[in-house]
Amino acid sequence: MPGTTTNFGIRYPCSGETINPTVFANWADDIDAALTDVSTLTTEVLHRPRASVKTVDAGTSTAVGALTTLNVGDVTLYADGVTVTPTGFITNEPTLEVGVWMVTAEFSPLNSVTTLTSWAGGCVTSPGDDMGRKMGISGANTLATNINISGLLRVVSPSIISFNWLWTGTGGPMFVYCNASISKIV
Amino acid sequence: MIPVGTHGLDCPDSQDYAALALYMQCFADTVDAQLQAHLDLAQGFLDAPTIMCRNTVNKSVAASTTAFDVFTTETFNNSTFMDLVIDPIGVAPVFLPRNYIRIGSAPGVTPVVPYPRGLYMVGAYTAQTAAGAVTAYSERTLAITVSDETLPSTNQILFFADDVTFDTNTGGNERQIVKFPIELTGENGVIVGTYSQNTNVASAVDVLANSLFWVTYVGPSDLVEVA
Numbered sequence: 268m269p270g271t272t273t274n275f276g277i278r279y280p281c282s283g284e285t286i287n288p289t290v291f292a293n294w295a296d297d298i299d300a301a302l303t304d305v306s307t308l309t310t311e312v313l314h315r316p317r318a319s320v321k322t323v324d325a326g327t328s329t330a331v332g333a334l335t336t337l338n339v340g341d342v343t344l345y346a347d348g349v350t351v352t353p354t355g356f357i358t359n360e361p362t363l364e365v366g367v368w369m370v371t372a373e374f375s376p377l378n379s380v381t382t383l384t385s386w387a388g389g390c391v392t393s394p395g396d397d398m399g400r401k402m403g404i405s406g407a408n409t410l411a412t413n414i415n416i417s418g419l420l421r422v423v424s425p426s427i428i429s430f431n432w433l434w435t436g437t438g439g440p441m442f443v444y445c446n447a448s449i450s451k452i453v
Numbered sequence: 454m455i456p457v458g459t460h461g462l463d464c465p466d467s468q469d470y471a472a473l474a475l476y477m478q479c480f481a482d483t484v485d486a487q488l489q490a491h492l493d494l495a496q497g498f499l500d501a502p503t504i505m506c507r508n509t510v511n512k513s514v515a516a517s518t519t520a521f522d523v524f525t526t527e528t529f530n531n532s533t534f535m536d537l538v539i540d541p542i543g544v545a546p547v548f549l550p551r552n553y554i555r556i557g558s559a560p561g562v563t564p565v566v567p568y569p570r571g572l573y574m575v576g577a578y579t580a581q582t583a584a585g586a587v588t589a590y591s592e593r594t595l596a597i598t599v600s601d602e603t604l605p606s607t608n609q610i611l612f613f614a615d616d617v618t619f620d621t622n623t624g625g626n627e628r629q630i631v632k633f634p635i636e637l638t639g640e641n642g643v644i645v646g647t648y649s650q651n652t653n654v655a656s657a658v659d660v661l662a663n664s665l666f667w668v669t670y671v672g673p674s675d676l677v678e679v680a
Contacts, residue, residue: 275484279480312495367503403620419505
């Protein structure tokens with residue numbers, strides 16, 4: 268009756284046991300299986316689902332007063348375990364769809380409009396959480412400043428993570444460039 | 454036995470073959486322990502201790518008051534050392550509601566909850582909207598404080614950051630976001646709190662449900678680079 272190790276159950280011969288080729292084979296096979304377990308998890312560490320994308324340089328056209336989903340997936344800089352679509356990311360990690368993601372986006376308005384009173388960049392998981400930042404200005408203004416958002420969002424089922432922009436004022440459209448990245452935390 | 458390699462493994466010498474069974478057991482136990490250490494390290498990276506909280510209903514905040522209890526519910530927590538704590542301060546019957554995330558143990562409480570020292574990332578997000586009239590260009594504030602309760606009361610805040618935006622009275626929600634890293638190296642636990650303020654004198658402001666407050670452990674900060 269062989270003994271086994273605590274964590275991986277590697278079989279070894281006990282005192283008085285005949286050591287034949289089968290005993291050696293079991294011992295080696297179990298060590299090999301343990302190495303495979305570690306190797307599998309190490310691969311998962313090295314390939315945490317993550318992606319980085321950006322809009323084409325011309326940006327996405329956004330009309331005044333209309334919450335607009337930005338075309339962040341025009342250019343894929345990097346993607347591993349995540350599918351990039353024109354309007355965002357699809358979190359499709361093969362073994363676990365749900366989780367907590369660090370999401371970061373930099374919004375860069377590209378052109379002046381006639382008048383500008385507020386502008387906001389946001390991110391939403393559907394279904395799940397959302398976050399964003401809204402800016403306002405009291406004086407006469409025509410050009411919005413950049414907005415950066417970053418934080419944790421939960422994905423509670425296979426989900427799209429998308430980015431949006433909303434501005435108020437007159438004129439337009441406003442063209443908005445966005446550089447966004449996501450990485451799975453848990 | 455003859456030592457081989459750098460992982461504490463041996464191979465039998467010519468006079469050791471009578472102890473082959475014992476050798477195979479020792480070898481297997483050493484491999485088992487070494488691989489488990491690697492596995493724990495990898496699993497720890499995949500399961501970064503993280504807590505996320507929300508408010509399930511709108512939180513009404515009057516102008517020039519401070520709400521320390523916006524976040525009321527844990528929505529995710531895979532850590533053994535962080536919790537959302539509902540802990541009013543003050544003396545009965547006047548209490549000031551206060552909710553916060555505690556990392557580690559409260560001072561003087563046993564058993565002590567150990568927590569990993571090192572780098573953490575903290576963050577919060579709120580969407581705020583006036584319940585009634587808007588005072589144009591009034592402020593909406595979201596702040597995070599990280600405090601050590603064992604320090605003198607005037608000097609307890611270790612880290613602080615806030616986001617102040619303005620309501621231009623153009624409709625929609627005002628949105629604030631705060632995120633920053635902290636390094637915890639002290640002997641005791643800390644509390645990570647938020648507060649919401651506004652200067653909208655025309656009406657109270659609602660911090661809308663499903664705003665977010667979170668803390669995640671990044672890793673130890675004492676790793677030494679080997680040249």
